[in-house]
Amino acid sequence: MATTIWTRERTSWHEPGHGWIDLPIALKGVQVGLDELSPREKSIFGKTLKQTRSYVLVRLAGRVRALSRTKVLGVTSMTDATDLERAAMAAALRPLGEYVASIGMQRPLAEYSREEVLTLIEVAVTAFQDYFRKNNDEIPF
Numbered sequence: 001m002a003t004t005i006w007t008r009e010r011t012s013w014h015e016p017g018h019g020w021i022d023l024p025i026a027l028k029g030v031q032v033g034l035d036e037l038s039p040r041e042k043s044i045f046g047k048t049l050k051q052t053r054s055y056v057l058v059r060l061a062g063r064v065r066a067l068s069r070t071k072v073l074g075v076t077s078m079t080d081a082t083d084l085e086r087a088a089m090a091a092a093l094r095p096l097g098e099y100v101a102s103i104g105m106q107r108p109l110a111e112y113s114r115e116e117v118l119t120l121i122e123v124a125v126t127a128f129q130d131y132f133r134k135n136n137d138e139i140p141f
Helices: 039-051 081-093 093-103 114-135
Strands: 001-007 009-014 018-024 027-031 055-060 063-068 073-076
Touching: 001 055, 009 027, 039 055, 039 063, 081 093, 093 114
Parallel strands: none
Antiparallel strands: 001 027, 001 073, 009 018, 027 055, 055 063
């Protein structure tokens, strides 16, 4: 399954013949692996990835880019999410934000304890299910 990537912050790079290219926050792309590239791209990006493990290959704006992991947010997409499912995901944002604020917004996710991550998941799933329950009579849970 392909991983959908969104830019976390404004992203810029120089492209010969085109000059500087600025991409906005939340531009959608797809993470790619070296095996998906042409031999020329494999050679170029393979060297980049060997030099630093902090980059990820992403197809953005029709081109493959090596971006710092700190500049992208990766999410594995739901297959064929319905409008109701998308609305339920959006409804989970406020409770998630409130929970993260309560435990410290400046902390990276890698510093969360196991219990904090489990609570984060519980908050998201509960908010998702609550929205579904209130907006769809056919849901059995």
